[in-house]
Amino acid sequence: MDGDPPEEPCDVDPPAGAASRKRASLPIDTDTEATEQYSAPSDGDSDDGFHVYLGQKAKRRLLTASSRSSTSTVKLLLKHPVHTILFVPKAKTDNLRMLNKQAVSAFLEATVPGEVEDVRINSRRNILVIDVEHLRALEVLRKITSLQDIKVRAHDTPYGDTTVGVIYDVDASIRDKDLPILIKPAHEGVVMRQVSRIGASNCLKIVFKGDSLPAHVKVGHFRQPVRTYVPKPLQCHKSMKIGHVAAVCGSATVCPKCAGPHKASDCSEGTLKCANCEGPHDA
Template sequence: MTDPPNIYKITSKTYQSQLGEPKFIIIKRNDNNSFERTSPFIIKKSVDFACGGEVEGCKRTRDGNLLIKTKNELQARKLLKLTKIADEDVTASEHKTLNFSKGVIYCNDLRHIDEDTILQELKPQKVSEVKKIMKRQNPNSNSDTNNITLVETGLIIITFESHKLPEIVRIGYETVRVRDYIPLPLRCKKCLRFGHPTPICKSVETCINCSETKHTNDGEKCTNEKNCLNCRNNPELDHQHSPIDRKCPTFIKNQELTAIKTTQKVDHKTAQHIYFERHGFQTKNTYAKTLTNGTTQRTTNTPSPNIHTNTTQSQQQNPHHTPKSAAQNTSAKTPTTEPAKTTLLSNQPHQHHHHHSYDKLEDMDTDYTPTRKPSTTYSSQLTEDLKIKIFPKDKSNNLSINLKASKLKAKAHKNKHTNNSDSESI
């Protein structure tokens, strides 16, 4: 009699391997109706009770059925026994494609072994299907097309009973690397367009040469010029080729999209975004993207608080700035109204001034600072090194302009009182 296993030596990884891998389960109603009007709370309670705990995920498909991803194979076996949800008869079954993965191997030693024998030997490695990739070969190009033979290439498509593709597979004593199987783009054989299969196509049959409505019988060749219906609407692409040509730009684009979806495990919309970024195409701007770009642009365009910009702005707004003595001599000629003052300032030429040193506080122009500070919630910052008042970065341009205008107004008012006192003393 063998001893029982030591449960203390069983790690979490070993326990997960014993439970099995996750599975995808489809739940359908027996009356062919959807779960749109079924309460999501009842669905969760029914699924959790059947599985003995919460599952990895659950969502509703386009046709109204439930797609459930379990955490392990044990939950999947329990969920397959579910028969009722909210007094409705249901049927649970495994998904036909999501629980499987396809890969490609190359083994020259399997060229002359049939597919059934290979499948029988690889079943212990969870292989469910084996298909060889053949190549058409015509020994004589001048002979009839019926003499074309199929030649093995050594490439084999293997389907595994797992949603995760293994990295290697054992072929006898050899170790062969498994690569992702990238299928051809989905194209309708009736209308020759991409994105849907032939059985659900509602369009008319299209000629494989000129892309018009089929006008030839079986065995006859179209004599019109070649024209591709997938490329003729794009002026940047050449459309003078057959729509089934492997060198078609649209076919190459869809082939790359299929490769992105297969290798990166993403949906079609995400694959298109990756494709556009890879080839430098500009995607359509959304509201959030436009708002973000506008905020970033306003932040980068905000002027930096330095001495040069502040002095330049003050010179532009007060180009006739002169010392006190000159201002007192010409104060009688200066109008008192603000509109006339603005007109007079715009007509005067720009004057060059001597640059003052701002190393000490006494060297600053005291006339620029008003006697009364404007009432605002923003406070100016006085740096210890430069000894100059600067505006914070978060202050808007309108507030800055209004503050400077109030300073000029206070300066003019001060000059007016100074002139009146001088005239009274005389």
């Protein structure tokens, strides 16, 4: 049996190749996934004082796993069904941001105990949105006519995944309550959630269940093509700007006819000028 080889003197440099191989084999990269360093406190012999220090890749691996777990939890929470109702002020000058949020919360809890999951205000549209757990709570909330000193009107939102389409050339003399009787799906499996007229026009807005529009619906016995509904942009009737309503506007009054700093009723200009694009038309 061979004996152990004699140790080389400390002052003898190893061959360059060997040194290179030795350096390559050492785990000196702190980003190495398998690198885990342990340190213990200098005093005390208990294992409770040990701390684990992980390399950068190991840390990223733990963060990624935590993020995925959080995402899964969020997705599970989002699958919990909620039912939503909207409140808008009857007077265009009333601003829902003026509501006392704590007082509104207490009022809603007293009205539908344990049902409210979330309340939020869309400042640009001046809308109060309430999410509740059960449909029966919506029946109670629909009866609300005022929040503190602000008179409000309740609106339901389409239930579930929906798509909105529009049809044209429907007789304006037909009463709104008769529209659901007149308008029917052209094919089996198509579910219509809501049918309503757009203003006083001949156009109808139809809310369908699902994420796609049918090609046609039946108006009486006639097939009518369905087009994608494109809503008008939200416009302020005070500043004529796009994206908010007058009740929450902090800008000066602008004339919709000539873009001057006055109301339309006080306008004496004969030339139209848009306040947004400066084109020869009203805003």
